Amino acid sequence: MPLPKHPTGALVTTVLASSLAFIDSSVVNVGLRAIGDSLHSDASGLDWTINAYLLPLSALLLTGGALGDQLGRRFMLVTGISIFAVASLICAMAPNLAWLLVGRGGQGLGAAILMPNSLAVLSDTFQGEARGKAVGFWASAGAGASAIGPLLGGFLIDHFGWRSIFIINLPLAAAAIIGALIFVPANRHKGAVTLDAGGALIVTLGLFCLTWGIILASVPGNRGFTSAITIGLGLAAMAGFLLLERRLGNRAMMPLALFSSYEFAGLTALTFLLYAAMGSLFMIIPFILIGLGGYDATAAGAALLPLPVILGIASPTFGRLAGRIGARPLLIGGPLVAAAGTLLLLRIGPQPGYLATVAPGLIVIAIGMSCAVAPLTTAVLSSVDQTHTGVASGLNSAVARTGSLLAIAMLSGVLAAQGAELLSAFHAALISIAAACALSGCCALILRKGGA
Secondary structure (H helix, E strand, C coil): CCCCCCHHHHHHHHHHHHHHHHHHHHHHHHHHHHHHHHHCCCHHHHHHHHHHHHHHHHHHHHHHHHHHHHHCHHHHHHHHHHHHHHHHHHHHHCCCHHHHHHHHHHHHHHHHHHHHHHHHHHHHHCCHHHHHHHHHHHHHHHHHHHHHHHHHHHHHHHHHCCCHHHHCHHHHHHHHHHHHHHHCCCCCCCCCCCCCHHHHHHHHHHHHHHHHHHHHHCCCCCCCHHHHHHHHHHHHHHHHHHHHHHHHHHHCCCCHHHHCCHHHHHHHHHHHHHHHHHHHHHHHHHHHHHHCCCCCHHHHHHCCCHHHHHHHHHHHHHHHHHHHHCCHHHHHHHHHHHHHHHHHHHHCCCCCCHHHHHHHHHHHHHHHHHHHHHHHHHHHHHCCCHHHHHHHHHHHHHHHHHHHHHHHHHCHHHHHCCCHHHHHHHHHHHHHHHHHHHHHHHHHHHCECCEC
């Protein structure tokens, strides 16, 4: 595939596009209380402002990547950004919670299309060592955007109201669309297989049911029967999808050869656990600082600043280091360091002092995440051939988002707790997050010595 004339422009465009999705996955966290007060929503409604976004995002990421493989990266990238922008406008104008949830669902749909295709554009644009560096920058920028989202959201909410966190997406989306039309080529891979419509339908149904079942399991008072049935349907659909893909062989949207190596399985498990931990931290820390420490939205968002600063500075360095020594040492050590940083946050008490109890843990977490984010993304992309980078990146993103969704569902008890119970729930959540980080590092032991 011919390289575009302006690879730097393509890199900036893909980072800008994916940042829309990354920021919106975290910016709403600091606005939960303001949204609840404005729209008169209870804790379950606040859960849904997050779940309504993650549900279509998790269900459609794999299909979004496959459509890019077939219809062209640029076309699907622009389509996803456009849907995201329209949905953001709906959120900003929502007169009630129902309309807000409609808009959030639309944002999830747009993100499911733009995210895998933005990463696949990078794989098309750069080769060799340059690809690893570009993907490392993309990954670190995405992680940084997720972390800086609460700061941006807090400032906008305190000064302009919660609707402004959705309005700000419109100029960013316009800039990303213009960049895509200028810098990203419109051609498609000649080797891309015909779209597996049956596989796309079944896998979307399966991911939807699995995600929906996880959400139902988090609803207070749910006895578990409905969620178990829904998850069972999702698992059955995924089993049917695997059987269909096996029968289609090379014509499948997701060749099962991707899963034939223990390394790819290890990377998938690592992705699930690491992003579950990361998503949980981005949600729970601002919430606890507002609810327990009396922080305003801006201060709670600013409290996370060590994460984007350190990720932005350190991730490219660790990305280059992974190119020399391999991804394996960094993917083992990074999550373990992040687990240690999470345990440091257990020192947070009823009156959380930032410099004494919050900042040290966040700094250690950021260093650990910086070790892992860029090498993980590069290792996943390098494990497939170029004609399937869209579906591979979609699968990886789907696993990451599903991990975040499951973790957030398990944190519903923290959102509903108050007073002394809030602190106890927060500490219990931190222990679970630290365990997820440690387990993700253990998953990297299965990789070849030196890398993936």
